[in-house]
Amino acid sequence: MSWSCCSNLCPSTSSFLTLGYDLKLFNGNKVSNPQAQRQKRKLSKSSKETNISAYYGLKSPPYKLDALEPYMSQKTLEKHWGGHHRTYVEGLNKQLERNDFLYGLTMDELIKVTYNNGNPLPEFNNAAQVWNHDFFWESMQPGGGHQPVLGLLQQIEKDFGSFTNFREKFIEAAMTLFGSGWVWLVLQKEEKRLTIIKTSNAVNPIVWDNIPLISLDMWEHSYYLDYRNDKSKYVNAFMNHLISWDAAMVRIVRAQAFVNLGEPKIPVA
Numbered sequence: 001m002s003w004s005c006c007s008n009l010c011p012s013t014s015s016f017l018t019l020g021y022d023l024k025l026f027n028g029n030k031v032s033n034p035q036a037q038r039q040k041r042k043l044s045k046s047s048k049e050t051n052i053s054a055y056y057g058l059k060s061p062p063y064k065l066d067a068l069e070p071y072m073s074q075k076t077l078e079k080h081w082g083g084h085h086r087t088y089v090e091g092l093n094k095q096l097e098r099n100d101f102l103y104g105l106t107m108d109e110l111i112k113v114t115y116n117n118g119n120p121l122p123e124f125n126n127a128a129q130v131w132n133h134d135f136f137w138e139s140m141q142p143g144g145g146h147q148p149v150l151g152l153l154q155q156i157e158k159d160f161g162s163f164t165n166f167r168e169k170f171i172e173a174a175m176t177l178f179g180s181g182w183v184w185l186v187l188q189k190e191e192k193r194l195t196i197i198k199t200s201n202a203v204n205p206i207v208w209d210n211i212p213l214i215s216l217d218m219w220e221h222s223y224y225l226d227y228r229n230d231k232s233k234y235v236n237a238f239m240n241h242l243i244s245w246d247a248a249m250v251r252i253v254r255a256q257a258f259v260n261l262g263e264p265k266i267p268v269a
């Protein structure tokens with residue numbers, strides 16, 4: 001076994017879970033005597049006796065921080081991504097250092113386990129907020145807005161009657177969300193249809209086995225610098241200029257690995 005993998009334990013490099021083995025087992029020194037070598041082999045074979053560290057990284061948005069101007073300012077991205085999102089990542093990593101039983105889970109698994117059937121464990125809020133923000137940044141793109149095309153548009157028309165009706169329902173959901181939270185366009189696996197849901201605080205719809213396609217952050221920190229209390233202006237800017245239907249298309253194509261939508265067919269991008 002190579003111990004160089006420990007050098008990968010860098011929270012700043014990626015959003016994926018990185019596993020490694022704690023060098024403290026051998027004090028970082030070369031083990032030379034036979035007894036110590038036997039001990040090393042014994043420890044190497046026994047996962048129970050191996051300390052595993054897990055870290056999540058702060059993933060960058062898929063565009064420059066000024067790329068969503070003038071609809072979402074660089075200043076907002078600096079505070080929101082560089083401040084709030086970073087704090088959730090750091091808080092989660094600190095919590096995980098103290099909790100062995102959560103090591104080795106994917107982020108989706110971590111969220112579902114810590115949701116704990118509606119009685120969230122302390123790690124849930126940070127874990128879900130990391131996921132939610134990663135997803136939110138990728139739910140927007142420079143030059144976004146407009147409307148979806150092809151199969152995704154057909155699915156929206158099938159489930160909402162028209163794109164105009166979907167748009168009105170999404171905006172209404174955002175404007176009637178009480179307190180901090182999120183608005184989502186999700187694919188419901190069981191019902192095999194699209195729907196709009198609102199969640200409070202950090203709650204993420206994957207805890208109910210829904211497949212998110214789009215999210216909108218309705219925490220005050222996402223709009224206050226640019227729009228003050230004018231939530232309507234923020235939500236309309238998101239719908240008209242920021243929402244990434246390209247991302248939603250990719251997500252619904254992937255979702256078809258789990259959900260047979262039948263007709264209309266969603267074309268493979």
Ligand SMILES: [Fe+2]
Pocket residue numbers: 080084133217219221222
């Ligand atoms: Fe946020």
